[in-house]
Amino acid sequence: MYSFLKALIHNPREMGAIFPSSSFLAKEMAAHVVKNREGVVVELGAGTGVITKELLRSGVQPSNIIVVESSAGLVKKLRRRFPAIKIIEGNAAELVALLAFEKREVHTIISSLPLRSLHKPMAESILQQINLRLSDEGRYIQYTYSFNEDPFFSLANYQRIISKRIWMNLPPARVEVWV
Numbered sequence: 001m002y003s004f005l006k007a008l009i010h011n012p013r014e015m016g017a018i019f020p021s022s023s024f025l026a027k028e029m030a031a032h033v034v035k036n037r038e039g040v041v042v043e044l045g046a047g048t049g050v051i052t053k054e055l056l057r058s059g060v061q062p063s064n065i066i067v068v069e070s071s072a073g074l075v076k077k078l079r080r081r082f083p084a085i086k087i088i089e090g091n092a093a094e095l096v097a098l099l100a101f102e103k104r105e106v107h108t109i110i111s112s113l114p115l116r117s118l119h120k121p122m123a124e125s126i127l128q129q130i131n132l133r134l135s136d137e138g139r140y141i142q143y144t145y146s147f148n149e150d151p152f153f154s155l156a157n158y159q160r161i162i163s164k165r166i167w168m169n170l171p172p173a174r175v176e177v178w179v
């Protein structure tokens, strides 16, 4: 919690939240990852690792998870907490370059990035990179605090298959799954 607050004070726009996600929200996010698929799950913006922990608990192998997190302080904590997971310090807007070493398919991108609080060009670059790196049959899972169901961005050729409200979170959130 302390590391989350520290990162929030240093970079409120990038943190985009006052508290880490609740276990209810983290469980809902992880529940939409299709298990036992060939390839890797990429988590964007892991923060203190609440969703990372749920990915592991739900059965995703640590060797099949790659985390991308921009805050150096949080990366340090994540590496200590999850020594078996590859944690990359970097900007999700450079996702393709950051994952150049990975030859396996990325079948899921699970993101807590605060797209609505980031500058629009940055949010758009991130979405373009997600589109480039996600496999054809892949899933993009994202939560938002916005209850406005209109997508504020367009993901060409994507379809939203789930939009579920999670009341047990501060603030309440909505989980979206795109294919």
Ligand SMILES: C[S@@+](CC[C@H](N)C(=O)[O-])C[C@H]1O[C@@H](n2cnc3c(N)ncnc32)[C@H](O)[C@@H]1O
Binding pocket: 007, 014, 015, 016, 017, 019, 020, 021, 044, 045, 046, 047, 048, 049, 050, 051, 068, 069, 070, 071, 074, 090, 091, 092, 093, 112, 113, 114
């Ligand atoms: C709302 S917090 C979510 C933290 C955690 N996953 C949770 O749900 O509690 C957003 C996280 O995204 C990270 N972040 C923001 N912009 C980023 C970017 N462009 N690339 C990678 N990580 C970013 C922040 O440092 C922060 O840890």
